[in-house]
Each structure stands twice: as structure tokens, then as C-alpha cells.
Amino acid sequence: MLAQIFVLAAEAGEKVEASNPIIPEIDEMIWGAIAFVIVFVLLRWKAWPAIKKSLQDREDKITGDLEHAESVRTQADEELKGYQAQLADARNDAGQIIEEARQAAETVRKDLIARAEADAQAIRTRASDDIKAASERAMADVQAKVSDLSIELAERIVQQNLDRATQIQLIENYINEVGGTRR
Amino acid sequence: MSSRTEGYADAALAVARAEGQLAAIEDDLFRFTRTFEGNDSLRMALTDPAMPAARRISVVEELMGGKALPASTALISAIVGAGRASELPEIVNTFLEKAASERDHEVAEVRSAIPLDESQQERLAAALSQATRKQVEVKVVVDASVLGGLVARIGDTVIDGSVRHRLEQLKGTI
Numbered sequence: 001m002l003a004q005i006f007v008l009a010a011e012a013g014e015k016v017e018a019s020n021p022i023i024p025e026i027d028e029m030i031w032g033a034i035a036f037v038i039v040f041v042l043l044r045w046k047a048w049p050a051i052k053k054s055l056q057d058r059e060d061k062i063t064g065d066l067e068h069a070e071s072v073r074t075q076a077d078e079e080l081k082g083y084q085a086q087l088a089d090a091r092n093d094a095g096q097i098i099e100e101a102r103q104a105a106e107t108v109r110k111d112l113i114a115r116a117e118a119d120a121q122a123i124r125t126r127a128s129d130d131i132k133a134a135s136e137r138a139m140a141d142v143q144a145k146v147s148d149l150s151i152e153l154a155e156r157i158v159q160q161n162l163d164r165a166t167q168i169q170l171i172e173n174y175i176n177e178v179g180g181t182r183r
Numbered sequence: 184m185s186s187r188t189e190g191y192a193d194a195a196l197a198v199a200r201a202e203g204q205l206a207a208i209e210d211d212l213f214r215f216t217r218t219f220e221g222n223d224s225l226r227m228a229l230t231d232p233a234m235p236a237a238r239r240i241s242v243v244e245e246l247m248g249g250k251a252l253p254a255s256t257a258l259i260s261a262i263v264g265a266g267r268a269s270e271l272p273e274i275v276n277t278f279l280e281k282a283a284s285e286r287d288h289e290v291a292e293v294r295s296a297i298p299l300d301e302s303q304q305e306r307l308a309a310a311l312s313q314a315t316r317k318q319v320e321v322k323v324v325v326d327a328s329v330l331g332g333l334v335a336r337i338g339d340t341v342i343d344g345s346v347r348h349r350l351e352q353l354k355g356t357i
Contacts, residue, residue: 147357151350155330158346162331167297170332174344175303178335179310 188270192277195258199282202254209282210322211255215247216275217324219268229268236264279322288318294326294334294345311335314342 024032162170199208219225225246229239240260247256262271279290291311293299299307304321311319315337331346 143357147354150357151354154350154353158330158350162296162346164297167331170344170346171295171297171299171303171307174333175307175310177344178314178342179306 187267188273188277191262191267191270191274192281195274195278196281196285198254198258199278202252204252204254205282207252208255208258209279211247211251212258212275213279213322213324215243215251215255215259216272218246220272221326226268229263229271232266236266239268240264283320286318286320288320289315289337291319291321291335291337292324293321293336294324294329296325296327296329296331296346298325299323307333307335311337311342315340 195208195212196205199205202208219229225242228234228242231239240263243260243263244256247259259271262268262274267274276290283290291308293307299321304323308319308321311321317337319337321335329345329347330350332344332348334345334348335342
């Protein structure tokens with residue numbers, strides 16, 4: 001085939017004498033086509049698999065990177081969700097702790113107020129009792145002193161008025177009263 | 184009552200019987216004991232262990248000498264000299280009870296603001312005997328704190344008709 005093309009080209013070259021500056025010569029076109037085919041074949045035979053492999057590798061790499069990126073993004077999303085959930089839990093816990101602390105503080109405040117009121121009431125009651133007891137003691141002391149003074153006064157009056165005749169009369173009365181009783 | 188008190192009382196009773204002057208010795212011991220009970224200074228002096236026995240006995244002899252029988256003085260001196268002055272009232276009371284018991288009598292200790300004459304003592308003894316249905320002998324203690332009237336103690340029984348007692352009752356009602 002190649003020999004036929006060569007012959008045709010040689011014959012055609014004999015017939016054409018003037019060359020066109022725009023259109024190349026036939027043999028150039030033939031040689032160009034041959035060279036193109038050779039180059040094409042060589043490229044298709046040797047370079048294309050390497051290029052294809054390179055492209056495939058690149059594609060695989062890009063796909064892997066994309067998958068990896070997707071995986072990382074998914075993982076990041078999951079971690080973000082996890083963090084958000086933890087944050088929400090932490091917020092809930094914090095709110096609960098604050099609420100519990102508030103309730104505990106309120107309970108303590110109420111207890112303290114109740115205890116203070118009870119203490120105050122006890123102090124008031126004790127003070128009232130003390131005042132009452134002191135008043136009663138004072139009254140009893142006054143009564144005892146009045147009683148003692150009255151008896152002392154009565155003793156003095158009795159001593160002054162108990163003459164011998166009265167003493168004898170008292171003794172006689174005693175003897176008569178005792179003699180009239182049986183024990 | 185301790186056996187020692189009984190022993191002293193029995194010994195005093197034996198001495199009084201041996202002397203044949205039981206009633207007089209009873210009176211002497213009774214009067215001295217009442218004086219001893221009513222006088223804090225005398226009681227502290229005769230019960231003071233730091234005071235020598237001879238000094239205590241001399242105090243007794245000074246007080247009783249000429250006013251009591253020698254046997255009475257000797258009995259009190261023996262008790263005080265032995266360091267038993269604090270037990271003297273109990274010993275003498277036991278002695279009096281034993282002496283009265285021998286006569287089938289009981290002793291009534293009577294406190295009065297003024298002394299009682301024989302007639303009053305006899306009528307009082309008869310009245311107390313009738314009241315207690317026991318034969319009672321009266322021992323009178325002159326005690327001004329009674330104020331007026333009488334207080335009789337026969338054993339555990341007290342019959343209080345004193346002005347002091349009535350004032351105390353009055354005090355309780357004020």
C-alpha cells in the first residue's frame with residue numbers, strides 16, 4: 001500500500017509543475033499524513049495508555065479525595081451534631097443545675113427564715129417566761145416579806161400583850177383541850 | 184439508835200438506881216440536855232475535839248456544880264469526857280425513856296414559855312395520859328420561843344398548842 005502511495009505520489013509530482021503557496025504539495029501532504037499516522041499510532045500505542053492511566057489515576061485520586069472529603073465532611077457533620085447535642089445537653093444540665101441551685105438556695109433561705117423566726121419566737125417566749133417567773137418570784141418574795149413582817153409584828157404584839165395571866169390561861173386551855181381529846 | 188447509845192443509857196440508869204435517886208437524876212440530866220441543845224456556844228465547846236477532856240469536864244462541873252446531884256454531874260462528865268457530847272441528847276432521851284418504861288410510863292417533853300407549877304404538871308400529865316391512853320411523865324423545858332401555850336412531844340407524837348405554832352399556821356395562810 002505504502003509502495004502504491006509512493007508511486008502515485010511520484011507520478012503526480014511529474015504532472016504538477018507549478019506549486020501553490022497556499023495548498024501544500026501532494027507529497028508533503030502524503031508524508032505529513034504518514035507522519036501524522038505514525039505519530040498517531042505511536043501515541044495511541046505508547047502514550048495513550050499512560051495518559052489514560054494517568055487520567056484514570058487522577059480521576060481515582062479526585063474521586064477518592066472527594067469521597068474522603070465527603071467522608072470527612074460527614075464525620076465533621078456527625079461530630080458537629082454530637083458537639084451540638086453535647087452543647088444542648090450541657091446547656092440543659094447547666095439550666096437544671098442552676099434551677100436546682102436556685103431551688104436549694106430558696107429552700108435554705110426559707111429554712112433560715114423559719115429557723116430565725118422560730119429562734120426569735122423561742123427567745124420571745126423565754127423572755128416572756130423569764131419576765132413572768134421573775135414577776136412571780138418578786139411577788140412571792142414580797143408576799144413572803146409581808147408575811148414575815150406581819151408575823152414578826154404579830155409576835156411583838158403577842159409578846160407585849162402576853163402577861164402572866166394570859167400565859168397561864170393559855171396553858172390551862174391547852175390542858176383542858178388535850179384532856180378532852182383521845183388520840 | 185446505836186448500841187453505844189443504849190450502853191450509855193443503861194449505865195446511867197444503873198448508876199441512878201444504885202444511887203436511889205432516879206427521879207432527881209432524870210430531872211438533872213433532862214435539864215442539862217435541854218440547856219446543851221439550846222445553847223450553841225456550850226454545844227460547840229463540849230463537842231470540840233480540840234478541847235482537852237479535862238477542860239470539857241470542868242465546864243460541865245462549873246455549870247452543874249451545886250445545882251445538880253454529884254451523880255448527875257459525874258454521869259454528864261463521863262459522857263462529855265469520853266467525847267460523846269454530840270450524842271448526849273440521844274443518850275439522855277433513851278435513859279429517860281428506859282426509866283419511864285420501867286415505871287410503865289412514857290416521857291412527854293413539854294415546852295412552855297413560863298415554868299409550870301406542880302399542879303399544872305400533874306394535870307397536864309393526866310391530860311396527856313388521857314389523850315394518848317398511856318401513862319405519861321412530864322418533863323418541862325422553859326423555851327421563850329414558844330411565846331405562849333405548850334408543845335408536848337411524846338415519842339413521835341407532837342401536840343402543839345403554842346402561840347408560835349398558831350402564828351406559823353397564820354403565816355402559811357397569808
